[in-house]
Amino acid sequence: MSSEYITFKGSSSGKVVQTTLHPSPGPTEAVVRQTHSGVCGTDLHLSHTGAALGHEGIGIVESLGASAHLISDVKVGDRVGLGWMQKYCGKCRMCLSGFDSMCENSKELWAADNETGSFGKGNVWDVSALRKIPDELESKDAAPLMCAGATVWGAMQRCKVMSHHWVGVVGIGGLGHLAIQFLAKSGCEVVVFSSSDKKRGEAMQYGATEYHTIDEIKSQKGETSELYTSENIKAARGSIKPLDHLFICSGAQPDYSLTPSLLSNAADIVSYMPLMAMCGNVIPLTVDLAPTPVPLAATIFMGINILGVKVCNRTEYEDMFNFCVRHKIRPTIQEYPMTEEGINEAVEALGEGKVHYRAVVVVA
Secondary structure, eight states: OOEEEEEEEEOTTTTEEEEOOOOOOOTTTTEEEEEEEOOHHHHHTTSSSSSSOOOOOOEEEEEEEETTTTTOOOOOOOOEEEESEEEOOOOHHHHTTOOOGGTTTHHHHHHHHOOOSSSSOOOOEEEEGEEOOTTTOOHHGGGGGTTTHHHHHHHHHHOOOOOEEEEEEEEHHHHHHHHHHHHHTTTOOHHHHSSEEEEEEEEHHOSSSSEHHHHHHHHOSSSSOOOOOHHHHHHHTTTTTOEEEEEOSSSSSOOOOOOTTTTTSSSSSSOOOOGGEEEEEEEOSSSSOOOOOHHHHHEEEHHHOOOOOOOOOOOHHHHHHHHHHHTTTOOOEEEEEHHHHHHHHHHHHTTTTSSEEEEEEEOO
8 A cells, every 4th residue: 555645854954844755554564644743852963864853753543554463453543652663673682682672673763764754744654663542641742752751761660760769850851841750750759950940840840859950059069079089979969869860851961070171161060970879870861962971980989870771662651651641740842733834943942942841743
């Protein structure tokens, strides 16, 4: 079966452009009529390529390949979500070990020849990567969960976050505001770090235990040495309780050193390593293509683990959806029309930091 649908791609100018594709779905693929899509920071990275954009999609299955039923129970008419992963092989070591988000043969949106994403009015997706959406979740709320939510949830599973843990969240944007809600409803003490005080009220409403601005941290820790001795760590930490985990949700990676570096703009960025508990986990959740210095001294003398997490595994999506339903967790969103003009407006607003938490484009 061949389909025709409108989709939106990046371009060399960085503008999102409309195009029409006529794909031929394979035996295990589905044609999905798109209704909603979240807008992710990774779309900004890909907007200068010719790849199709969008990976926080919600839509309705319109047709299925002849062999789709052999690998999935998705049916025509189902409302499904699609995310960063476009296909899982189900056969590699990672898939067979329960870590299919790291599938060694996966199809992902980084592919330069990718022609189908969630920015559009329809797409073709392998059924192995489609997730059914519970009736209790509206599509506009479910869309940001497919990447932003799945990234935070995946980090919580990899780190084995427990209810007695103290968890830091750096940055309160699309990922950060979901991280606060997920962690707070899991029973954790959530310590939020932000560049300014303007989101303090909202962070506390989402469930934060503490809120600190960079200036507050800098003023209380004073001058410290770069040596990771117990005395220096305690002096740099100040009154903050040691963090078992630190989720980096800001657009730019922070300075990880014990004191601000003279070689960067870190004078305006808090130093996070001394805030960690011994053997704590630091998890960068946003994609930064620039090189990031690794604080080897902290990883050695404090036993800090720096973990990479892409998204959660397939079975964990259902757990996340049910968790959101049970605890009434919803993303804070701004809606834009699923048009060339609307998508460019959303992407531009995201790039300028003007989106209030998460943008969602909607088919009229």
